[in-house]
Amino acid sequence: MEQQQYAVNDLLRVMERLRDPQTGCPWDIRQTFTSIVPSTLEECYELAEAIEREDFPHVAEELGDVLFQVIFYAQLGRERDFFSFNTVVHKLVEKLVRRHPHVFANGDIEGVVHERSTVDEVKHSWEAIKQSERDAKAQPGILADVPVALPALPRAQKLQKRAAQVNFDWVDATAVLDKVQEEIDELREAMAARVASDINEEMGDVLFSCVNLARHLGLDAESSLRSASAKFEQRFGHMESVATTNDTPLAGMDQGQFDSLWEQAKRAGLRQR
16 A cells, blocks of 8 residues: 655644654754754755755755755744744745746736746846845845855855946956956965965955856856865875775875875876766
């Protein structure tokens, strides 16, 4: 007999049971909005990793873990009369319909707009609607609602994209590349002067400019860096494997040996592709 498929209501009930003060899970009962934030971030990164690997059965599992975080917050909100899961869903649907007038005619979920919009028109409309939302929240500045808690790379990219909306931007990627070189030169000067605060500032400027360059190249800086980290991890693992085979610990090698192993790892990577 085929097992009955669980639904969202079952998940809500499971969460309710887990939080029951008398019969629930001791760990879940102790949690607060603040305490589960690290778990939420971790689950999101695990989802991103599964997507990068194109491990779609695992993607489904990780999506469930992310959904559980939403259910957890909703239960905490309901217990304190802040909001419920239905409130979360209502606000989300309301916002999606409001921000997509090119799809939902007259703000009706079933209302159909027959005249198709271009991608550029959609982007312009989207930002205009978001700006009106910021105005309503007394956040008129174009950068006002960029979350401070975002990881540094995506936050820098978001700030730059927002500024570009009012044409505060570089003309093309070549101009940004020149800016990256200028910032590197300034970092060299700060390093030569050995002033720690200046070195820190100039290093930040280099990173910020690199994020800008990625944006102008149509790349996501976070994804690019994650790919580079994965490549480094693969090559370093190959170096460790060769060193173990040769019974030569990495810690005892000189720069020449490191360079030789690194080149071997790069060639091995090319063969794998």
